[in-house]
Amino acid sequence: MSSAAAHPRTPASGGPPTAGPRAWAALAVLTLPVLLISVDMTVLGFAVPFLSEELRPSGTQLLWIIDIYAFMLAGLLVTMGTLGDRIGRRRLLMIGSAGFGLASLLAAYSPSSEVLIAARALLGLAGATLMPSTLSLLRNIFLDPRQRLMAIAVWGTMFSGGAALGPILGGWLLEHFHWGSVFLINLPVMALILVLTPILVPEFRDPAPGRYDLPSAALSLLAILPVVYGVKKIAANGPTLLALASIALGLTLGWVFVRRQLSLESPMLDMRLFAIRTFSVSIATNLMVVFAMVSSLFFLTQYIQLVLGITPLKAGLLLLPGLTLAVVGHLVAVVLARRLTLGTMIVMGLSLTATGFLALTQLPLEGGTVLVMGAFALVGFGVGISETLTNDAIITAAPPERAGAASAVSETAYELGGALGVAVLGSLLTGVYRLELAAVPGVDAASMDGARETLGAAAVISEEIGGPVGENLLATAQIAFTDGIHATSLVGGLIVAYAALQAGLLLRGSTKHGAVSPEPRRTPDA
The missing domain is CATH 1.20.1250.20 (MFS general substrate transporter like domains)
Known part of the structure; x- marks a missing residue:
């Protein structure tokens, strides 16, 4: 499919292509x-x-x-x-x-x-x-x-x-x-x-995404909801055992999620x-x-x-x-x-x-x-x-x-x-x-x-x-x-x-508002 995104304009200076x-x-x-x-x-x-x-x-x-x-x-x-x-x-x-x-x-x-x-x-x-x-x-x-x-x-x-x-x-x-x-x-x-x-x-996707990790997908959700539930319960009823256990469970699952991402080849x-x-x-x-x-x-x-x-x-x-x-x-x-x-x-x-x-x-x-x-x-x-x-x-x-x-x-x-x-x-x-x-x-x-x-x-x-x-x-x-x-x-x-x-x-002294990046690879159907 032809598009301006597919055919960007390349500046004479040789910098990154500009969008049409x-x-x-x-x-x-x-x-x-x-x-x-x-x-x-x-x-x-x-x-x-x-x-x-x-x-x-x-x-x-x-x-x-x-x-x-x-x-x-x-x-x-x-x-x-x-x-x-x-x-x-x-x-x-x-x-x-x-x-x-x-x-x-x-x-x-x-x-x-x-x-x-x-x-x-x-x-x-x-x-x-x-x-x-x-x-x-x-x-x-x-x-x-x-x-x-x-x-x-x-x-x-x-x-x-x-x-x-x-x-x-x-x-x-x-x-x-x-x-x-x-x-x-x-x-x-x-x-x-x-x-x-x-x-x-236009369509874009990672041409080499690696294996999709379902346990990581589950952990990313399960790490958040128990923490939120515990915070709500503490706000409503005080620091009960159930609320504290819920927060501890969420934080533990969050730690497991981070450790899993560090161990995966394609996190x-x-x-x-x-x-x-x-x-x-x-x-x-x-x-x-x-x-x-x-x-x-x-x-x-x-x-x-x-x-x-x-x-x-x-x-x-x-x-x-x-x-x-x-x-x-x-x-x-x-x-x-x-x-x-x-x-x-x-x-x-x-x-x-x-x-x-x-x-x-x-x-x-x-x-x-x-x-x-x-x-x-x-x-x-x-x-x-x-x-x-x-x-x-x-x-x-x-x-x-x-x-x-x-x-x-x-x-x-x-x-x-x-x-x-x-x-x-x-x-x-x-x-x-x-x-x-x-x-x-x-x-x-x-x-x-x-x-x-x-x-x-x-x-x-x-x-x-x-x-x-x-x-x-x-x-x-x-x-x-x-x-x-x-x-x-x-x-x-x-x-x-x-x-x-x-x-x-x-961020003192940082001037990085953007960066010049190489043109992304695109799939053939894009």
Whole structure:
């Protein structure tokens, strides 16, 4: 199949070939899954009050609804990234797109919390095929370092753009339709991907991938889920024997996974990549930053709607400046990369992000709209700057034929950071909320127990009780939830500040924003 990616332009200087028009058209197609996944991540937070009212999930079920998607994604990304290297990244992208559409349909019409959790798990399974496929294809299509950096910036821009579009689109849908409509928006995008991908996107695979190791695939998932389960149980019930044993089991399986990769001739995950300082520091930075940022979206959407009393559409508009500045940050990073070192840029971006989190520790019970907008704008702009450079450093460190596995490591850190952020910081928020929500005079014990599950549940119960007693319950719950935000934001800010300090020290003097790599080998059918 003839394409610009298949016939790149070779500069007269003898440098790496530059991409032609068809490669940029392929980039447009590859940003669609990124756009979709980012919309899906942000829009669900706005649907929480609505699905809480209809499905009545417990606090634990609500956290599972939010983060089971990211946990499945994180656990399977390495497996799927390596699988894409073997069967073809374009083929895996199309299989995942079809599965994502079907799982979205199930989620939209879920009759219970249990079914919705299962549907979100299937979304994670399908989503695990999409992200490493798109990023690794960019590594192989764009061989010129500056073009690749721009392509990654566009890729990241679409991720941030989807996060900006999600609240607006989701808010409008939630004001006019059933909460399940936030999942139905996935279907037309998936249809477009399935039509355009075979036409515009070339196929790439590792021509000598070696044996596919099923035990490694199982270990990559089993090492993550027990740890997450244990963290959740500790947050809900304290450090029980079962929770500690679960974490110990996950860490042990993780150690077994690492040892197995070091012993295999063709490992699923090349652990030698972590010996490259730029690679390992960029992975750690992404994990910590997303750990903090995703949790902020989780609690800010609830704060805006259930504490400030703002409609979903207007709530989305409040977060729009921050998400838009994240888009701008990606593009600013491309310009600054020519003048500043990698470490300097990451420190600059993360310092802005940490400042935004510290501002969120001052959120009031009333009149907090301007502070929310300003603080989240700092968070978004800083993240946009730092992530463009870290993502480029990660995929540049790997040889082209292993780009799928390297991209999967990047996305694993991203998704695991987001999942753990919701689990750990979300559980911290829930813990503070339950601790602060004392008994309200006139409210029976059963109703108080229900109100302590989530702020959404407290809003529903207060409306059912009505009168001054109901108003008092809601006001008390809002105070407790805001106190939880203050504690969570402080922890998030400290984590981002540490990430900035670590990057500044370990990447000091580094100028590697990209690397010239040889043209990848391609299969005959590409």
